[in-house]
Amino acid sequence: MSTSFFEGVLSGAALSGTSILYATVGEIVGERSGIVNLGLEGVMLVGAVTGFAATAETGNPYIGVMAAAVAGGVFNMVFAYLVVTRRGNQLASGLTLMFLALGITAIAGKPYVGKPIAGLKDLPIPGLAGLPQVGHALFDKDPLVYLAIPFALAAWFLLHRTSWGLRVRSVGESKTVAFAAGLKPERLQYQALLAAGVLGGIGGGHLSIAYTKTWQEGMTAGAGFIAVGLVIFAAWSPVRAIVGALLFGGAVAIQLQMQARGSSVSPFLLDMMPYLVVLVVLMLFGRMKGRSVPAGLKDVFEGTGR
């Protein structure tokens, strides 16, 4: 019973896109407060290993997901301490913590390599899972897949329709102005980075607990960096991040589906496809009006911040 090309790609996009979407949305919340975390990859690894270990120890994948979220959040607090309280350089701190995370997770995860877990099971949605073409692809997946888009929408609501979001965004635009307006920029940045870490942790957890049901050192294989890239692609909007993550996941799925169908295109070329898609979209829409780069980020990249 082979499925159609379309269904295969859609299903693959949903699966590969999910962990990237959580991480991207998290990074958007952090960057909206004016802080770039290039070490998102490390946050995801910490989430992946903690979630896997908790699942293996308790046998309950939901406890695993919570543990992944908590671990991601706690680990991002280390980053927050470095860049918010100690005012360290954001780019260097993020990268350093990523390398630290690679090492820590490799060692902490050693006993869990090769451990079989039941993991997060697929929960078919009654009525929808049987639909032709889209049923299996979208409605026969694990709960974290279903929750990814609601989380992105909730993040958008939080950032754009609540006073907390307004305060976070104003800190991201200008810490000085926000401070003068009586806000507590540092506290808000801590809060935003906590949310970012929780989401990054869940993203990593999805990879180990639901998608692959495996722990392997360095298993995120660059997903965190893709998520950082997708933030720019999504123009700092959690809603556009949904499109970005699905597009990227879809491009990965298309190339594997093409290989499986014996496409005559070289696998090396196909392998570049997801990145080419992102590049083309950046070129086409890169200069769109209304792009909202948090002004505070300029300080980070132009070195005019502290």
Added chain:
Amino acid sequence: MKFLSLLLAIGALSAACSATGSAPAVVTDGHPIFTMGIIHVGSKTDAGYNQAHADAAALVHQKLPYVRVLEAENIAENADVTRVIETMIAQGAKFIIPASFGYLDPAMEAAADHPDVMFDHPAGFKQSDNFHTYWARSDEQSYALGIAAGKMTKTNKLGFIGGFAIPNVLDTINAFTLGARSVNPKAEMHVIFDNTWSDPGKEAASTNALADQGVDVVTMIVDSPITVVQTAEQRGIYSIGFHSTDVQKYAPKGWISGIGFTWSGFFTREIQAIEEGTWKSHPKNIRGDLNSDMVALAPWGPAVPQDVKSAVEAKIGEFKAGRAEVFAGPIKDNKGQLRIPQGQVGDPSLVNTFDWFVEGVVGQGQ
């Protein structure tokens, strides 16, 4: 990542006794202790390449209880391995297995500095007086397991996930496909290359893509078969493993069998040869095959019917007796060109030169 592993490895090795910390105690019975060192590039429990080596080292200690095994895992393929080797030698190691192809150059340099320590390196192509190489060919087993796949598929679609499109991976794919088509001429092999030896996310996605395409038997050459085998089980399709024989627990229903490298007998003989002083005079490059004890079939899964087991075992018997060849002509490539004519047999060097697929493989060689 690997850096902390290195610190920990050296720390553990240097703290003399803790090196055998969790390992079983060395029993000498008057025989002098023999220390060997083995270095893994990945994790000892990956159910794959590294575990095959780690399991072998553990068995050596069972057979020769006076052997003390020093082990280090997750060691990068750079100067790190030199430091681990030096530490092992300082702990008294007389026999070192740098168990990754990429350790070749640093390990060879260390061997030159320590002429009294013997080295065995897997699949390498350089040797010296105290630096020998070993590996085992597995294309005959691939052919035989192809027979199992060809007989068990209902969709006539088989799938293969490879790390890279390199000659010895193509060799396995071709042997497997020839075996499958020898019993099921309708069988097609669908191939995906991930362009990495280790990326569980991509391995899961590749397995899904093959299953979506209707593939119902999947096999692989990646560092750890766990993700592929687990995903196949989840999709309700069969799987065949590679590297370690200890994979069945990840696919209790869909497991067929697999190829496992079983190095313990070889390591044991090497230690005995070193003790007897005959190591340096035996061949510098040892290549096993199915008549050796270096490669084996994994136990059968519960879904495999008796006639399939018999067909596979009969073919293995023919290979053992030298009555059959994997690449016996006529063999066409998948573009229709005759590559090996009737009455001829593929050159043994094909394993290092393959850049084409046999008929029946759907996909690109490069």
